[in-house]
Amino acid sequence: MRKLTDIVDFTEITPDAAIAADRHGGRAKCLQRLVRIDLPVPRTVALSFEAVHRIALGQMPDAEALLAVFGAAPLVSVRPSSADPDWGGPASILNIGMNDARHAALCKTHGAAAANALYLRFIQAYAIHVARLDPDLFESEDYSAEAVAAALAAYAEETEEPFPQDPVRQLLEVLRSMARAWEGTTARLLRQAKGAPAEAGLGLVVQQMALGLGPEESGSGVIQFVDGVTGQRRITGRYLGQSQGRDAVSRQKQALFLTRDPRGPALEDRCPELFARLKRYGDTCRINLCEEMQIEFTIEAGRLWVLDAVRVQRSARSAVRIAVMLADEGIIAREEALARIEPRAVSELLHSQVDPTGRRQVIAQGIAASPGAAVGRLVFGSAAAQASAARGEPCILVRRETTPEDIRGMHVAAGVMTERGGMTSHAAVIARGLGVPCVVGVSDMRLNRRDGVLITADGRKLHEGDIVTLDGTNGQALLGEAKMLPPALDDAFHALMGWAEAACDIGIRANADTPADAETARRFGADGIGLCRTEHMFFEHDRLTVMHEMIFAAGPEDRGTVLERLLPMQRGDFIRLFEIMQGLPVCIRLFDPPLHEFLPQSREGIRELAEALGLPVSDVTRRIQALSEFNPMLGMRGVRLGIAVPEIYDMQARAIFEATIEASRKGWPIVPEIMIPLVSAMREVELVKTRIDSLAAAVRTERGADFAYRLGVMVETPRAALRAGDIAQHAAFLSFGTNDLTQMTYGLSRDDAGRFMGSYVKQGVFAEDPFHVLDTEGVGELLSIGADRGRLARPEIVLSICGEHGGNADSIAFCREAGFDYVSCSPFRVPVARLAAAQLALGASLRPKHGRY
DSSP, X not given: OOOGGGSOOOEEOOTTSXXXXXXXXXXXXXXXXXXXXXXXXXXXXXXXHHHHHHHHTTOOOOHHHHHHTTOSSXXXXXXXXXXXXXXXXXXXXXXXXXXXXXXXXXXXXXXXXXXXXXXXXXXHHIIIIISOOOGGGGXXXXXXXXXXXXXXXXXXXXXXXXXXXXXXXXXXXXXXXXXXXXXXXHHHHHHHHXXXXXXXXXXXXXXXXXXXXXXXXXXXXXXEEEOTXXXXXXXXXXXXXXXXXXXXXXXXXXXXXSSOBTTBOBHXXXXXXXXXXXXXXXXXXXXXXXXXXXXXXXXXXXXXXXXEEEEOOOOHHHHHHHHHHHHHTTSSOHHHHHHHSOHHHHHHHTXXXXXXXXXXXXXXXXXXXXXOEEEEEEESXXXXXXXXXXXXXXXXXXXXXXXXXXXXXXXXXXXEEESSOOTTSHHHHHHHHHTOOXXXXXXXXXXXXXTTEEEOTTSOEEETTOEEEEETTTTEEEXXXXXXXXXXXXXXXXXHHHHHHHHOOSEEEEEOOSHXXXXXXHHTTOSSEEEEEGGGGGGSHHHHHHHHHHHTOSSHHHHHHHHHHHHHHHHHHHHHHHHHHTTSOEEEEOOOSOGGGGSOXXXXXXXXXXXXXXXXXXXXXXXXXXXOOSSGGGSSXXXXXXXXXXXXXXXXXXXXXXXHHHHHTTTOOOOOEEEEOSOOSHHHHHHHHXXXXXXXXXXXXXXXXXXXXXXXXXXXXXXXXXXXXXXXXXXXXXXXXXXXXXXXXXXXXXXXXXXXXXXXXXXXXXXXXXXXXXXXXXXXXXXXXXXXXXXXXOTTOEEEEOSGXXXXXXXXXXXXXXXXXXXXXXXXXXXXXXXXXXXXXXXXXXXXXXXXX
């Protein structure tokens, strides 16, 4: 075991020095790589994580030996070097070594104003960040000798000792302060919030100062060669060039443009050779570090220094374009390009987004349920949303919570916001399917529909017609019209998705209920439809009227007669789906919701329905009451309704078979998949299967045409998972509906859990919202049991999940390990799932997410 005295305190960064990112941090390793590619980096020393930890404990390094590396009377800076730059660190301290003597010397060589500015800045930084004094005492933009004297006096008065003059002491105090700041409670919590481990280490780099002052061209700046928002090639940055003359100071510096610009002078014209060298450095970094870097530089009396280089900060669309460009240029492999993109970031490319560079006035905060952003006028009901759409005015639909009655309003709204709900609430699921931004669980707002007012947390009153911007990506509502970015479905996106599809080893289907959904799914490369919820087809106005008549029919014969009017509508829907998918599998779930969802609850709605049916209001009210259930989500819905009212499934099965015959005439090999919802017993499957098989035989005879189909079960009750072996005897596939399965396993309402889920996750009751991230321990065990027992009974059975978890990377990893055949998710999540699956297939979780800098 090594003794403390055997541990090296510091290491000078040279091409062959033993510098490692996991011991010295990312900044130290990047600086070594800059040295290796012959960029002009000032002399730099690195302190390891271990050394900095010992400093925090009071075991100080040999600062005199450390400073000796930089020669006589050096000026140095100290900067943090954490393993991941995103984890941050304590503030950098510049100009260590400044004291009265050095100040006097600089007055002679660089002028009093420049010397005063350097000394005053160091005093301010040291007092605030090292001595922890009140910043207000040291605020000053006056760089006179009097200002320096005042700062020194303030320091002496507050600390009861003179400002330290010994560079060795200055350096030791800076190192101690930065080490202890990193290990403090506040800093630990902040970096944990950014994904860092609680005990993450910090390295420090000590670098010789390049002052950016001198009789010739001098200044400092940063430069990058791609746009951080779009990813397009574009030189941007900033440069503060010193005015000619010894007495130039920061406040007299010129803000020069890096490239030619009509608004002012440009470094490109003023110093063309230096500008050309910076561009070469950018190319060198991109080729050798395999990344687009932002370079921090200083020009000191005509000499160019590179102080640091960091990965260019970028939006999701920029990240995709940069990764694809680097792959196209042969700098990185396509596999590495895929590994660099976070799957959830892809969803940002599919929708309009709020421009991160614009102003945003947040008026409400909730759960980001469906990504994207939209500007529109507030409306508080579906009828108002439809009226707004008829006028050609985009609208944001705000509801306490949505119900199936709101489907038509959601279809025409630019965005949806609800007071209640979570990631799998009705509003969230439908909005993701439609591809519209949605924010749910906005508990700090209050909707007063009677007065037509939305009251925000700060008491602001918004009325119908007021313009807001809904940011579904960040879960916010913004006042007024924010600056927007369009979707980025460009060549870079399509190239990345093509590479992902080639690497993917699990099927990615889409949940698609309408032809528009199916077209979106095809556009995003889905392998088929994994869930078509047929009930959503019945909420169109003309069909809803027929549904009402069916619900109020006197008996089976009357119901059958009414349903015959729905048959051609359903058949047309299925024909269109089959045509769009062109032979790709289409899994159609039979009718699932309880009938009460199709009936109005308000007095006005009941009266309108009575008028439409020609019935007394009392009869309509009694029928609605008769259909009411204490817990309708666990009542007569799904297969229970199909068995109790078999005419509905008969009509749907006939529509599917007739559509199959019609669409097959175009030459596509169509084999529809029919899925029975909410099964919990084998006998339920037997009853429905017998009836469907009989209908299939009847249609074959009537039409004189043969066709094939596959019958399966949606496993969304715990009992169905446990009895999957029995159920599989009558099913060609098992598709796990993880939304309801999670709800039933936990005993949680997915529509109401959002009220307390944040608190539960924060207090560690649940690691994550189980409606957002699949609970692989509890719900996952049911999936594994169901899959194993289903395969044991029927080895060739097809297994999948079709809940919203299907678009989540962790869920896909679980499904791959469990041997599932495919996952299915909302159309707009297909690219996200595809990329996640490709990364898992390539083992991307073991690869670095960024370049080798």
